[in-house]
Amino acid sequence: MSESFQPFERLALIGIGLIGSSLAINARAHSLAKHIAISTRRAETLTRAEELGLGDSFHLQAADAVKDADLVILCVPVGSVGAVTKEIAPALKSGAIVSDVGSVKGSVIAQMRPHLPEDVEFVPAHPIAGTEQSGPDAGFLELFEKRWCILTPVQGASEAATERLKTFWIACGSDVEIMTAEHHDRVLAIVSHLPHLIAYNIVGTAYDMEEVTQSEVVKYSASGFRDFTRLAASDPTMWRDVFLNNRDATLEVLARFSEDLSVLQRAIRDGKGDQLFETFTKTRAIRREIIEAGQDTPKPNFGRTKPPKKWEG
Amino acid sequence: MSESFQPFERLALIGIGLIGSSLAINARAHSLAKHIAISTRRAETLTRAEELGLGDSFHLQAADAVKDADLVILCVPVGSVGAVTKEIAPALKSGAIVSDVGSVKGSVIAQMRPHLPEDVEFVPAHPIAGTEQSGPDAGFLELFEKRWCILTPVQGASEAATERLKTFWIACGSDVEIMTAEHHDRVLAIVSHLPHLIAYNIVGTAYDMEEVTQSEVVKYSASGFRDFTRLAASDPTMWRDVFLNNRDATLEVLARFSEDLSVLQRAIRDGKGDQLFETFTKTRAIRREIIEAGQDTPKPNFGRTKPPKKWEG
Structure with a gap:
């Protein structure tokens, strides 16, 4: 993390799956927020997040978590962001940055924007990182390292807010790109x-x-x-x-x-063997580029190791 | 390798790509053959195989490699097995086991069988193992370990020959299954x-x-x-x-x-969200089965490690 990063006073994470928990771990490890407030709807998941020590306060009501937060990140499935935004809107602090981590941006903006008060800064984000696992136990520190995070700021958000969220993601290990939601x-x-x-x-x-x-x-x-x-x-x-x-x-x-x-x-x-050969040769090149760009391992078979195993019959 | 394995006198490997070179390394490491004869058409590849010390003798003519061999394995693309078989047929030793490693079995049998003399044992094989890499440098000892090898014996081959090839593959670390080519x-x-x-x-x-x-x-x-x-x-x-x-x-x-x-x-x-959800839930189960069967790693992201990297722009 850069020396100059000014920690947020209170980071509210709404949803504590793979991305939410990885963000909590990063925020703690890199001192990105003085207080980490976590909210999720299911009591069982919230208890698990607390057992894992992912935050400083734990809330079944999302509105309680966002109170006084200067950074709010929705880490819920993109089908739920509208309802969650509606729920937290009245409790949002003036000037707070509101963001998300959804894999779709147009729809997220369409769902969230109508509910947001005018005095918050809305900067949607999408970290291009993940694994096939989910839930609060799936999170880990290195998830965002050397992975891109795309910000799609909407009209009305200040450049300062975008810049501040950018430094947050860089502190998590990401490189940041800015583009339109479309x-x-x-x-x-x-x-x-x-x-x-x-x-x-x-x-x-x-x-x-x-x-x-x-x-x-x-x-x-x-x-x-x-x-x-x-x-x-x-x-x-x-x-x-x-x-x-x-x-x-x-x-x-x-x-x-x-x-x-x-x-x-x-x-x-x-x-048509020649046509097949040509197609299969072209596609080979793109893997080399991905490896050169550091987006995959050069090791054969993704560097998989074989588990010690009992055979099935 | 089991104590009781009787090494072949001479193993001829025709083709020395990923599979051929991995077989050569296994044959050497586990003493599966007293002599390993290697043949490949391209002089450059043959020289490389020799530099790597993959065999005991090296031949540009496949017929020279198979002479006196009691096990001949074709490790060439399945489109080439017919031509190679025609070429080696006159030089094959009586009683030799002739096999291959092709990913298709019906066509391989159709191509090879007409050329083979009556006094050889034809036992097609397919090791279910590989990486995305190719060539003699790609081979390694553990490739076949804990992987299945399928034998598709054709009418006329003796059970003894099938059994002997089976023990060869087991010695390479494989488990062996027998089924029809179809x-x-x-x-x-x-x-x-x-x-x-x-x-x-x-x-x-x-x-x-x-x-x-x-x-x-x-x-x-x-x-x-x-x-x-x-x-x-x-x-x-x-x-x-x-x-x-x-x-x-x-x-x-x-x-x-x-x-x-x-x-x-x-x-x-x-x-139709419910329908999508149902499909995506069903498919999740099959990965668990694959992991339980030891056919993939349980680690997230295949256990990929991130390479130390320079960023592109």
């Missing part, structure tokens, strides 16, 4: 939403095959299939909300994907 | 061939987007996309041949995949 939603549709949809779909297809048993799918999954199961193990609520809230961009890239797939399908049917 | 090709179509095709396709789609730059795709790839780039970085020749040689089974599972995708697409368009 562009964000298009970019994420192709790099994140479509990949998740495809992963969910292929795992579903395999699950429902008549001629191949589920046990066979599991046994031979190291031949490719298992790579998809990680994304397809992501939080169902979060992803349901993503698709419902980034519908148009997702359907658009999905149409492109299906069109491209028809071309490959035809090439296979017609035995 | 069933193998159906199973692999869903667990391996479709996943690779989909991965190649989605990476191709992202590459060709007009509204999102390639640099953005690379930067934000940790949000899901990067998982697909590993499979899409696999050897283009190998995969061209797989699709051309397992055409019918691949097209069949692809049709199923597309049908399922249309259902998801419709659910998104119609805002």
